[in-house]
Amino acid sequence: MRDGEDSYRISIALAGFRPDDIDIVAQQNSLIVSANRNVDEAEGTYLHRGIATRSFERRFQLADFIEAGNATFENGLLTIELRHVLPEAMKPRRIQIGGHAANDRIEGPGDRARDAA
Template sequence: MRNFDLTPLYRATVGFDRMVDVMDRALSADIASYPPYNIEKTGENSYCISLAVAGFSADDLNVEVRDGAVIVSGRKAAEDENRTFLHRGIATRAFERRFTLADHVRVEGASHADGMLNIDLVREVPEALKPRRIEIAKQGTSIEKLDA
């Protein structure tokens, strides 16, 4: 695997710190496979992150929004030592998953059912960033100036 040094981007750009941090995290992150997850686009401005958390109850899970990211962690309570497994295929080890959010994306809610943790996200673009139509004045009419 190649290692990329993003230091030149820090020296040559102003105001792109978050984007460079996201790229740096994506390129240097360990490829973790537990727990498996899906990211689904459920509408024009809505998304859902689904994590397979078999063996975890809602009380064992924590969803937190911090520093522009959704952080999902799970820690199973201590198990009964008297149980003897002949095969243990359901992993219940502690985990932490981080999903970086784009600007104007917020967590709308989370639900836990049938071994799946679903986190609903919505993108709310501010009016100032939405496209708007500018009327073109016809010749011979005055143009009203916008208040600054």
């Protein structure tokens, strides 16, 4: 989801997981979100369990110059903030034109011979 000109957000529903179960890794141009819930078999036998308990991994391919920022986990919803950060060397810059005085001019080869005479 796009939040602004240079910010984005990824939201993933992770009902049944705790923040300690979730692992977020950002490297190069990828973001990996994985979760591993330790299910205690001593809890008993269920006829039906409505919340998934299996582990998962989700990979996101990020564009160049996208950096992962803060991550929050509220009410079973994981939100990861992303920003587009352009390196200073790649940003466009304005080049000023140097001012020349009215009597400044470019000298040609014939000008030197004329001035010497």
